[in-house]
Amino acid sequence: MKPSKFSKKNREYIKWDKNTKQVRIFPKATHTGEAAAQLQIVMDDAAAQGVYANTAAVTHTETEFVLDFVFLMPGQGRARVGARVISTPLHTKRLGAALRENIKQYEARFGPVKP
Numbered sequence: 001m002k003p004s005k006f007s008k009k010n011r012e013y014i015k016w017d018k019n020t021k022q023v024r025i026f027p028k029a030t031h032t033g034e035a036a037a038q039l040q041i042v043m044d045d046a047a048a049q050g051v052y053a054n055t056a057a058v059t060h061t062e063t064e065f066v067l068d069f070v071f072l073m074p075g076q077g078r079a080r081v082g083a084r085v086i087s088t089p090l091h092t093k094r095l096g097a098a099l100r101e102n103i104k105q106y107e108a109r110f111g112p113v114k115p
Helices: 045-049 089-110
Strands: 004-008 011-017 020-025 055-060 065-072 079-087
Touching: 065 089, 079 089
Parallel strands: none
Antiparallel strands: 004 011, 011 020, 055 065, 065 079
16 A cells, blocks of 8 residues: 655644554754654564553653553553553653643544543
8 A cells, every 4th residue: 555645734644544644743844944854764574563452550750750651450460561661751751742642632522532
């Protein structure tokens, strides 16, 4: 399948297939007139499969956030960490903003997410 692409503001959206989408975010140009560098993200097959998580644990220190994505099997006393992401406070804040924006878009399209 040929990917479909469109750009909006400083983002390029690519839909590879029904379940795979990619968003490229380009930094805004500086006041010196420099053009924004394009970021190309490469993903291996294992990462493209994804990891299912139905809960997450977030911890932090002064310099980093640790996000553990966990699969908790109902009725089991154990949970398995499927992925751990370690990030800076700035990138974690940007991730939170991106999640808020995407939830807003999701709810506009599909209705409110019920707690």
